[in-house]
Amino acid sequence: MKLLIKSATIIDKSQASLHMQQRDILIEKGHITSIGKRISADKKVKVVERENLYVSPGWFDSSVSFGEPGYEERETLANGLEVAGRSGFTGIVLNTNTQPHPDTGGDIVFLKETAKSHCTALFPMGTVSMESRGKALSEMFDMHSAGAVAFSDYKNSLDDPNLLKLALLYTQNFQSPVYSFPQDGQLNPKGQMHEGEVSLKLGLRGIPALTESLRVARDLAILEYTGGKLHIPTISTGAAVRLIDAAKKKGLDVSCSVAVHHLWHTDAALDGFDSVFKTLPPLRDKGEVKALLKGLREGVIDYVTSDHCPLDVEEKRKEFDQAAFGALGLEETFGVLNTLFGPEMAAGILGRGRERFGLEKTTIEAGQQANLTLFNPSADFTLTPKDMLSTSSNSMFIDVPLMGKVYGIIRGDKTLF
Template identity: 50%
Template sequence: MNLIIRAAKIIDPQSKFHDKTVDLHIENGTILKIGSTLPNPDKRKEIKLDNLHVSQGWFDSSVSLGEPGFEDRETIANGLNVAAKSGFTAIALQPNSLPIIDNQSQVNFVQSRANGSATQLFPIGALTKNSEGKDLAELYDMKNAGAVAFGDYNKHLENANLLKIALQYAQDFDGLVIAYAQDSNIKGNGVANEGIVSTRLGLKGIPNLAEELVVARNLFLLEYTGGKMHIPTISTAKSVQLIKEAKAKGLQVTCSVSVHHLVLTDGKLDGFDTRYKVTPPLRTDADRKALLKGIKDGTIDMVTSDHNPIDIEHKKMEFDLAKNGTIGLESAFGALMTVLPLETIVEKLTAGKSIFGMENNAIAEGEKASLTLFTPEGNWVFTKENIQSKSKNSAFLNTKMTGRAYGIYNQGKLSLHE
């Protein structure tokens, strides 16, 4: 699709047009010309949107979609459409489908289902066979098929030696190992953050220690083996400190935090609403503020929606029995704008591409057009009408938002909100 994007304020520190309002002329998926009031003699399609801002395309490092096996929760086609309308030009797909994405054929399958979408899909391969934590999966074959990292979604690998071997083996092909941190024995039957709220509500608690102990262990293993490790969705102040210290030692460790842990706290559990049952659990305001500080000082590398659709049969039930997870693509940008500066948000929504080994195209003439279109202004309330996912389990229902994504231009395709 060839088009001209009119009066767009560029948010891209890598571009000489950063913080300037310009027109962009795009031909065959490439930025042909950037300038003021570009001519349009051939009457190409023009995009004019209120207070339009444009950045490099956003990337979400943790998205679950269900297909194959859980298409009632979400399909790949609809999930990628939701991601596009939410401003994401690329997502990393978690392997928690049925069957688990733990071999080359499963990687090929999910990639084939994404063909033709504006949003690109990059599979995460399971670290262990069937994500059972017993034997390593076919990491090298999956890497060759297109897997960008390896991890068992929301599962702590209890066998420290197996993680050691994985970190050593993955170095042979520059693989990225994802190490989720939550000790299942310390967690036990816990369903909420251990603290004042869980005690008052009579909910079994999950202490911060369940996460921090595993973060510390995994960083010790990384220091021993070398290699690259990504610690996803951290949730406590101590985890931030441990990772900061590891980075100061020169370890190749990166980490992410979910949008809901930056915005919400365990105080939301007062009504026993299972939409707020997530893993790791929502923590205290002190932890939330420490996470925001970690974002601003560079300790936390990226932000993820940790989008995880759950069908109503497994979500709308007793708190103890309900599955963990919230959808988050549609609400990600609007929620972040309530707690962080715009340029920080854009940085944390784009930095993950280089970490996961993807192209990072600056907004410049001659570069591939991989763009997110959005406005940082306007206050509104997120409701069910704003949800385009098949599942409706959003922790952000009836939450105040600021700004919104208009959509994306990527893969030669324009995808905007109607």
């Protein structure tokens, strides 16, 4: 199949002569064969033309949850990958919060085989511990051999420091990142939201910022002792940003991410006890949001993730303290980042991450396999319930006016528009 993308503004800082220039891009048999100011098309070529068309290296998300296996009513792998593709993502790293937990090589093979026909590539993680119980190490080498790109117990904190130490030591044999969720659960066993003025007003148990900074400091100390590759997902505090910045300056191999909703919403959103805003880590106050935005602009925070977590309506429509933590994010991520930072920075942020997981970096140049996201950054975008692609509805961006519309993705010989 031949595709010709016409008059697209290219966003790719790795290609200085093409970055922010308008070009035609010819794709044949899944590879970019030509980039020029004007490429002619014959009858065998499918022409892609869109209003105010932009193209960037395909977007990547380092923390996505679906439901399958075990919780298919939340979101199946097939529907979740469709949502990811239509939201502009050509690759996602899948979290381990399924049933059963992926803690053997066979579990990883099942996930890869189930997802292989989709336009969006799925890169599974395996658990750090067996059944994510935090007791004994999982079959890490077998899972790595089967295709696991990292190891995570999702949002089950690694409370046993020796477990993290062993995981960081063991994974040095194959250079895979170990995720450690940044929360000391023993400090807030029943916390519901950020500890501050709003939690005091609402009478809800708080989750202090200390729970995060204490765990991040511990994990960085272990990393300094053992070596290895540590990833700290979805940080939410300025203290964590400062600790990670200092660790990077020491030369420690650490990366971190922030969830997109932590860049937009604050704990004030919980004033009406709406459980759709109940997430883990919790939404923080304005000061913490400001620190996260600064950390992202300065490059201390490596990635922005959707932290997509579909939940059945029964899991959210409960008394606030009984409702589950988690929110959708795939469909909203580009709109939020584009509104906050503009298309150049938004696409740059979303193109990061592959190398951290041992995957090849994508670029827009002749000879490379096509891995592209197509979008219009100036289009109005407001997510409404009837327009949602996910089979769950727990989005905190319903009816929030944003900017940016995704047209589709191309990955090799697969397309989704």
